Each structure stands twice: as structure tokens, then as C-alpha cells.
Amino acid sequence: GxxxxxxxxxxxxxxxxxxxxxxxxxxxxxxVQWFLQNPRGSLINLFYLVPGTKENGRLKSTFxxxxxxxxxxxxxxxxxxxxxxxxxxxxxxxxxxGSGTRLLVSP
Amino acid sequence: xxxxxxxxxxxxxxxxxxxLLECGQDMSHETMYWYRQDPGLGLQLIYISYxxxxxxxxxxxxxxxxxxxxxxxxxxxxxxxxxxxxSVYFCASTPGQGATLYFGEGSRLIVV
Numbered sequence: 001g002x003x004x005x006x007x008x009x010x011x012x013x014x015x016x017x018x019x020x021x022x023x024x025x026x027x028x029x030x031x032v033q034w035f036l037q038n039p040r041g042s043l044i045n046l047f048y049l050v051p052g053t054k055e056n057g058r059l060k061s062t063f064x065x066x067x068x069x070x071x072x073x074x075x076x077x078x079x080x081x082x083x084x085x086x087x088x089x090x091x092x093x094x095x096x097x098g099s100g101t102r103l104l105v106s107p
Numbered sequence: 108x109x110x111x112x113x114x115x116x117x118x119x120x121x122x123x124x125x126x127l128l129e130c131g132q133d134m135s136h137e138t139m140y141w142y143r144q145d146p147g148l149g150l151q152l153i154y155i156s157y158x159x160x161x162x163x164x165x166x167x168x169x170x171x172x173x174x175x176x177x178x179x180x181x182x183x184x185x186x187x188x189x190x191x192x193x194s195v196y197f198c199a200s201t202p203g204q205g206a207t208l209y210f211g212e213g214s215r216l217i218v219v
Contacts, residue, residue, distance in 0.1 A: 090205040097150040
């Protein structure tokens with residue numbers, strides 16, 4: 001089965017609204033990363049997490065290693081937030097990606 | 108300047124031809140990766156390189172091999188490309204186990 005499962009697989013938001021993306025792991029992850037893949041295909045680093053929480057502007061992410069999940073909260077969504085969000089869990093050298101959440105923010 | 112550079116960015120090959128995808132990084136990172144990305148499947152790990160001449164299979168190594176003769180360069184080789192190897196290939200590097208991944212811009216390969 002999927003070692004890193006992301007939900008939802010797709011999401012539509014209106015500008016200015018909030019939402020949360022989730023990542024569940026079936027591997028013993030020690031660190032988690034979140035990436036945004038923009039429409040050009042580039043992978044942009046959003047967060048690198050050990051267990052705990054980080055915040056950057058309108059984005060906030062939490063990694064709970066005991067319960068094997070991570071969340072990415074988007075506050076006041078903007079059009080430029082559109083793209084595909086990937087989480088990646090690292091257990092040792094191996095880094096396993098989820099299948100992504102495709103986010104569309106509309107006016 | 109922290110950068111991972113992939114060449115070529117776009118490539119069209121005929122079935123059975125050999126393919127060489129190259130990746131370079133200027134951060135002296137020990138560990139490098141090759142992934143492929145197909146629609147709806149996220150990124151799948153092909154190979155990991157821990158350092159020069161120290162490589163390990165990932166989850167989908169079949170049909171691929173790698174070469175790392177210098178720390179800053181990691182090559183992905185397809186001997187006799189197949190149509191199902193049409194994909195976008197991403198290279199990444201990291202300073203250590205479980206550390207931040209830095210990705211290149213990707214190489215789009217089409218095998219016809």
C-alpha cells in the first residue's frame with residue numbers, strides 16, 4: 001500500500017479562504033518536507049520539519065511523528081498558491097513522496 | 108549559489124536508443140537522488156547515491172543504472188529506452204540523511 005498518503009487528492013478554494021492538507025505515513029519518518037510544484041513543474045521547498053510546528057507567512061505545518069502524520073495549513077488563500085502540494089517523509093536516507101494534492105484557488 | 112542543474116531539460120529518443128541524463132550540484136552534498144514523476148503518481152525513487160561510487164537501488168530501479176564518479180555529478184542511464192520510460196526525471200541532492208532535499212528543474216524524456 002501507499003507508504004505516504006495525501007488527502008485530499010484535489011481541492012478548490014476561493015481566494016481568501018483557509019484549508020488544510022494532510023499527509024499520513026506508514027513508515028517511521030524522522031523528518032517531513034512539503035513542496036509546491038508550480039505550473040512550470042518546478043519543486044519549491046516550503047517546509048522542512050522535525051517533529052513540531054513551523055510557520056511561514058500564510059502557511060503553517062505540523063509534523064506529529066508519534067501519530068505518523070503531517071498537516072499543511074493555508075490561510076487566506078491567494079491565486080498564486082495554486083499548484084500541486086507534495087509531502088515527503090524521510091526514514092533514513094530514503095525519502096518517499098505522496099501522490100500530491102492539486103490545489104486550485106479561484107477569484 | 109545553491110543549485111542543482113539537470114541536462115538536458117527536454118529529450119526525445121526512439122525506442123531502443125541509449126539515454127544519458129546528467130545532474131550537477133554545487134553544494135558539495137554527499138547524497139543525491141534520481142526520481143521520476145508520472146501523472147497522478149507523485150515522485151518515485153529510482154536510485155540513491157550516498158557518495159562517489161556508492162549507489163543503492165530505490166523503489167523502481169529496473170531499466171536504469173547510475174554513475175557517480177565525482178561528488179558533484181550524478182548520471183542516470185537508460186540502456187535501450189522503452190516507451191514506458193517516458194516521464195519527467197528529477198534529480199535532488201541533500202547534505203545528509205533526512206536533511207532538506209534540493210531539486211533540479213527536471214528533465215522531460217519522451218521515448219517514441
